[in-house]
Amino acid sequence: MIDLSSTLANLASNTVLALQDAATSTAPAAAALAEPVVEQRELTGDFWLPQASSTLAPATDFAFNAITWLSYVFFFGITFVLVYLTWKYRQRGTTVRYDADAPVHNTPLEVGWTVIPLLLVIAIFFMGFKGYLDLSTPPKNAYEINVTAAQWSWNFKYPNGATSNDLVVPAGQPVKLVMRSNDVLHSLFIPDFRVKQDVIPGRYSYLWFQADEPTGIVPEDEMATTAKGHYLFCTEYCGTDHSNMNRKVFVLNEEDFKEWEETQARWLDEVPDEELYSVAGPKLYLRCSNCHSIDGSAGTGPSWGDQTSGSIAGLGSLWTRTSDGKTPIDGGTRDDGGSTISEYIGPGKLYETPEDYIRASIYNPGGLLVSGYGPNMPHFKGQLNDRAIDALIGMMKQLDQFDAKGRFIGKAGN
Numbered sequence: 001m002i003d004l005s006s007t008l009a010n011l012a013s014n015t016v017l018a019l020q021d022a023a024t025s026t027a028p029a030a031a032a033l034a035e036p037v038v039e040q041r042e043l044t045g046d047f048w049l050p051q052a053s054s055t056l057a058p059a060t061d062f063a064f065n066a067i068t069w070l071s072y073v074f075f076f077g078i079t080f081v082l083v084y085l086t087w088k089y090r091q092r093g094t095t096v097r098y099d100a101d102a103p104v105h106n107t108p109l110e111v112g113w114t115v116i117p118l119l120l121v122i123a124i125f126f127m128g129f130k131g132y133l134d135l136s137t138p139p140k141n142a143y144e145i146n147v148t149a150a151q152w153s154w155n156f157k158y159p160n161g162a163t164s165n166d167l168v169v170p171a172g173q174p175v176k177l178v179m180r181s182n183d184v185l186h187s188l189f190i191p192d193f194r195v196k197q198d199v200i201p202g203r204y205s206y207l208w209f210q211a212d213e214p215t216g217i218v219p220e221d222e223m224a225t226t227a228k229g230h231y232l233f234c235t236e237y238c239g240t241d242h243s244n245m246n247r248k249v250f251v252l253n254e255e256d257f258k259e260w261e262e263t264q265a266r267w268l269d270e271v272p273d274e275e276l277y278s279v280a281g282p283k284l285y286l287r288c289s290n291c292h293s294i295d296g297s298a299g300t301g302p303s304w305g306d307q308t309s310g311s312i313a314g315l316g317s318l319w320t321r322t323s324d325g326k327t328p329i330d331g332g333t334r335d336d337g338g339s340t341i342s343e344y345i346g347p348g349k350l351y352e353t354p355e356d357y358i359r360a361s362i363y364n365p366g367g368l369l370v371s372g373y374g375p376n377m378p379h380f381k382g383q384l385n386d387r388a389i390d391a392l393i394g395m396m397k398q399l400d401q402f403d404a405k406g407r408f409i410g411k412a413g414n
């Protein structure tokens with residue numbers, strides 16, 4: 001059973017992978033009309049399965065191949081015998097010949113066709129069961145990474161406090177993912193590693209693997225398009241931008257991994273205060289961009305720019321309408337009937353300053369809801385520290401220095 005379902009899953013994943021590749025290889029061409037760049041990418045692996053890049057992958061593939069070949073043998077064998085006997089014993093003419101001495105039983109044959117399939121099925125069961133146990137028992141010394149899934153991004157948090165949107169792991173060492181969801185069901189799937197696990201709100205789930213072959217790494221803004229690394233998918237349809245949860249896994253040798261982890265943990269601290277806002281996009285803004293536009297276009301959440309439609313149309317950018325106190329409020333756990341944000345911001349009120357309100361909106365988004373919007377924002381408590389929040393608020397205040405994708409185009413310190 002276990003093998004059969006994983007076989008189907010693998011089949012499906014292969015199709016997804018092929019489609020995915022078709023999609024990403026044509027995307028750059030559409031973006032740069034003037035100079036079409038068609039990226040070619042070799043699909044590794046064979047017809048059935050992508051490359052096997054984790055220590056447990058060969059066992060999964062063995063089970064897959066064994067069942068596939070067994071199915072071929074039985075399918076063609078049985079079909080052949082069926083067709084042959086149908087033809088051989090077809091009725092000829094109108095007289096039916098009945099041979100009273102013809103055999104009606106053949107004990108060795110019947111025992112054979114019962115026992116052989118039984119043994120095969122038992123073998124398949126043990127193969128699957130052993131694989132299942134191996135996959136669901138992370139080794140004790142595994143390197144732990146905390147995973148938070150949210151609509152529509154992954155957040156990977158490393159033991160030293162570093163965080164990332166794409167997964168980076170050490171080579172030659174078991175890695176255990178401790179996963180939870182901030183909102184709905186998600187599922188983490190790394191086809192090359194042959195691992196997949198649901199990520200469930202209100203519950204922790206585990207996944208482990210060991211990858212021995214380093215893949216190298218590229219700068220953050222190239223991660224989505226590089227041929228390096230392994231695919232990582234969300235495979236549980238989780239809403240509009242589900243497909244934005246397609247990310248990469250990079251495997252680094254021990255030394256490179258240590259160095260990456262160190263820099264990744266420190267990167268915000270090393271940016272001088274006056275330049276802090278300039279690094280908010282695209283790195284931090286990436287987690288907001290699925291719902292909040294910069295250019296004023298409407299989305300799942302209110303635009304940070306001057307939105308032209310909906311309840312906040314014409315009130316100015318997020319920072320302008322917040323500091324002017326104009327944002328209309330309707331609902332939320334801290335709403336006490338006020339109709340605009342001005343009734344909640346100010347000395348002695350719920351929030352002292354507009355900055356306090358924005359910070360609270362990020363840590364506890366359900367507190368006050370902007371009119372016309374539901375409680376659809378995941379919270380970022382424990383994921384964005386004070387400095388990251390400072391950077392994001394700084395960005396909201398100086399949106400004109402960023403392009404629509406959140407890339408910094410102004411000059412830092414201006």
Ligand code: HEC
Nearest residue numbers: 151287288291300301302358361365368369370373376377
């Ligand atoms: C899944 C969609 C989603 C994501 C991702 C998301 N938000 Fe939101 N956000 C919303 C929605 C919907 C609202 C409006 C309801 C409310 O006020 O909570 C909102 C409201 C806000 C507000 C108050 C807005 C206002 O106009 O007064 C701020 C500030 C905010 N988000 C910041 C962020 C930041 C920063 C991030 C990324 C770190 C982020 N959001 C990621 C959906 C999202």
Ligand SMILES: [Cu+2]
Nearest residue numbers: 186234238245
């Ligand atoms: Cu998802």
